[in-house]
Amino acid sequence: MTTREENDLLTRTGPGTPGGDFMRRYWQPVALSEELTDAPLPVKILSEELVLFRDGEGRPGLVGRLCPHRCADLSYGRLEHDGIRCLYHGWLFDRAGACLDQPAEPDGSAYKNEVKLTAYPCHEAAGVILAYMGPQPAPLAPNYHFLGAPPKNVFSTKVHHSCNYLQANEGNLDPAHLSFLHGLNVGRDGRKGVYLKMQEVMGKQTRPQISVERTRLGVRIYSVRDAGDDKSYLRLTNFVFPNLGFFAGDGGKSGPTSYSVHWHVPIDDETHWRYDFYYDAVDGVDLDRLKVKVGTELGPGYKPTRTRENRYLQDREEMKSGQTFSGMGNYFPSHDLFAVETPGPIHDRTREHLGASDVAIVATRRQMLNAIRGVQEGRDPPGVIRSDNENVFNDLLILAQMIDKGVDPRQHCASIVQTRDYHALKN
Ligand code: FES
Ligand SMILES: [Fe+2]
Known part of the structure; x- marks a missing residue:
């Protein structure tokens, strides 16, 4: 259980706070x-x-x-x-x-x-x-693949959130909610093939096997769902210190060459910007389509159109007809706004009842608390990049794919990391 003191350490990022000192190292x-x-x-x-x-x-x-x-x-x-x-x-x-x-x-x-x-x-x-915004010497700016990409390969935008940054980032670390909050009547959006199959599996298999692995950058989160036909649906998402989530990209595309990133940056303790990056190194991103997709849910000043004040424009008919689980349209980030804003401006984690499906949340909080305390003791936290060697992200793998049943997900991912030439994938 997260104590009140721990909750404060994790969520307060103003000048002079332990959490603020920690965030300022990046x-x-x-x-x-x-x-x-x-x-x-x-x-x-x-x-x-x-x-x-x-x-x-x-x-x-x-x-x-x-x-x-x-x-x-x-x-x-x-x-x-x-x-x-x-x-x-x-x-x-x-x-x-x-x-x-x-x-x-x-x-x-x-x-x-x-x-x-x-x-x-x-x-x-x-x-x-x-x-x-931290003490000198400044670390190197991280050279994540998406940050080094030319405009045709990355689309960047942001959306205002009326809540603390951490509760939104925790949504990225939570594979179970994909089967509920983001549930759609698959096929209605016109997409076919693997994407459709993945959506079906997520709708049916509500109890993914979730496991976590500590990395030099944060936490790898494996979730595996039975996909029938001797297949499993594997999703590998990543928490990267101190406030980034990497996950399969637009339309389920994934891998080292295509993924999405949410980067949750505190404005203050009760509001934040979520910076969104859609990255595709091989095919490029469809800027026109993404702008339309994002634009339908984003008003002036990068403020969302669905807000707590208008109850996220929830449509009970849409729910009854089975079109969506949430009644909040097809756009996943709108669903997430509901989920992360409604616990309140600073989520009181002492009220929670965490379950087995929250294993990644627990692991990430523990790592963050260790990192915050480490900064107070004068140590660099994980993921601070100080050399060119460290600034190569060959090990940052994001996946959403069907694998043969019985294949060990960790070995599968490790073999991809070892065999892919990530440098060649850069633009
Ligand atoms: S120059 Fe006088 S207040 Fe700025
Ligand atoms: Fe979500």
């Missing part, structure tokens, strides 16, 4: 590239109010929201070649937070050298801007 998305045009963008991440902007070279900078002079909001500032200039008295700051100009101070004054604005290093990849 690079995190702070905005989509498409959001950062020719104006500074106010952003809030890990309960810190910040401003994201591009300098005259197009390089992103992430700095404190309030000007160190008399604390006017820099997100209203003027963008110049060298940085951002405060509207109030014209102080100019570069991407590293150095004060370059104080035009109201005496000529020749060195006072600007004493003033420093909070600034965090940024890295842009796959349509997102990542930042590192």
Whole structure:
């Protein structure tokens, strides 16, 4: 059982909290590239109010929201070649937070050298801007395959969640709910073949065998369902520290060359952005179709159209007719919104009654608590990348496939990892 103290450790990520110190050891998305045009963008991440902007070279900078002079909001500032200039008295700051100009101070004054604005290093990849908000030296930005992909191979978007980041990430680690929450009257969406078979199996086999394995990056979650015909349906999903879920991609595509990622980034303790990545290194992603698919459930400002206020537009007729299990349409992320927001802004884990199907949740919480305590004792947590060798993710395997009954899923996955040349799969 998770205690109240553990729940606080896991869910509180503001400055100075143990969970916040832990989260700040990793690079995190702070905005989509498409959001950062020719104006500074106010952003809030890990309960810190910040401003994201591009300098005259197009390089992103992430700095404190309030000007160190008399604390006017820099997100209203003027963008110049060298940085951002405060509207109030014209102080100019570069991407590293150095004060370059104080035009109201005496000529020749060195006072600007004493003033420093909070600034965090940024890295842009796959349509997102990542930042590192922890102590120096900064680790390497992770080179996950999807982050190194060109635009034709990855689609990135985000959706606002009115809940703590952890409860949403725990939904990614929960293979059992696929048989219920996401249940569809398969075939109605027009898809056929393997995808249809997988959906059927998930609907019928409600008790997957779930097992977990610790990895250098987090937790591998195996779930196996009987698929009849001497076959088993294997799904291999991954928790990657500190807040990512990797799972089979759009339409059930999977493997090292095609998968989806949910990256849950705290805005504060009661809200977060889920950054979504659809990745396909071989066939490319169907951007037009994905934009339509995502767009049907996403309103202005990356806010979902189905919310707790409108009861997720649940349609009882849709349920009665058997069209969907949830009455909330065909779009899985909308179902997930219901599941992760309704426990409340910060899920009180002391109220839970965990079952055998929650084995991956239990394992992940335990690993996270160990990591948080390790950071408090001065250790790097798992998944922080400090060398080029570590920054190759050959071992990050995601699967959803039929395998012969009797085949050991771990051996099956291990043999794939050993035999595939992942470097060749990069674009
Ligand atoms: S408050 Fe920003 S320059 Fe004075
Ligand atoms: Fe889900």
